[in-house]
Amino acid sequence: MKVHHIGYLVKKMEKAEEAFRKLGYVVRQETVLDEFRQVWICFMEKDGYVIELVSPSSKESVVAGLMKKLGNTAYHICYETDSMEMDLERLLQENYVLCSERHEAVALENREVCFLVHPYLGMIELLEA
Numbered sequence: 168m169k170v171h172h173i174g175y176l177v178k179k180m181e182k183a184e185e186a187f188r189k190l191g192y193v194v195r196q197e198t199v200l201d202e203f204r205q206v207w208i209c210f211m212e213k214d215g216y217v218i219e220l221v222s223p224s225s226k227e228s229v230v231a232g233l234m235k236k237l238g239n240t241a242y243h244i245c246y247e248t249d250s251m252e253m254d255l256e257r258l259l260q261e262n263y264v265l266c267s268e269r270h271e272a273v274a275l276e277n278r279e280v281c282f283l284v285h286p287y288l289g290m291i292e293l294l295e296a
């Protein structure tokens with residue numbers, strides 16, 4: 168598996184984008200709305216590091232609870248996999264638990280993604296290559 172991006176939870180998308188710009192990040196993909204997850208998503212990059220800004224678009228957002236609990240913060244690392252089936256099976260055997268159904272990510276060319284949580288590591292995302 169290869170690191171694809173770091174997910175960053177932000178309350179105000181435009182303000183966050185501006186703040187990251189001032190640190191030298193550039194927008195790699197303009198903000199899009201993921202209606203399934205009820206989140207705004209924008210990709211930025213600096214020095215080869217890609218961050219995904221994720222901001223709740225409604226109270227029903229999948230990250231509404233997390234936002235309340237954590238505030239603005241990095242909260243997942245996304246790994247690109249050549250075989251979703253194999254890596255998912257392996258991770259489930261290694262104490263990871265699925266915390267979202269597998270679904271197509273609008274902001275990632277409709278590639279399949281899923282989220283997992285590990286008791287000692289927190290949340291990760293898998294993205295099919």
Ligand code: NI
Pocket residue numbers: 172173174219243245292
């Ligand atoms: Ni992500």
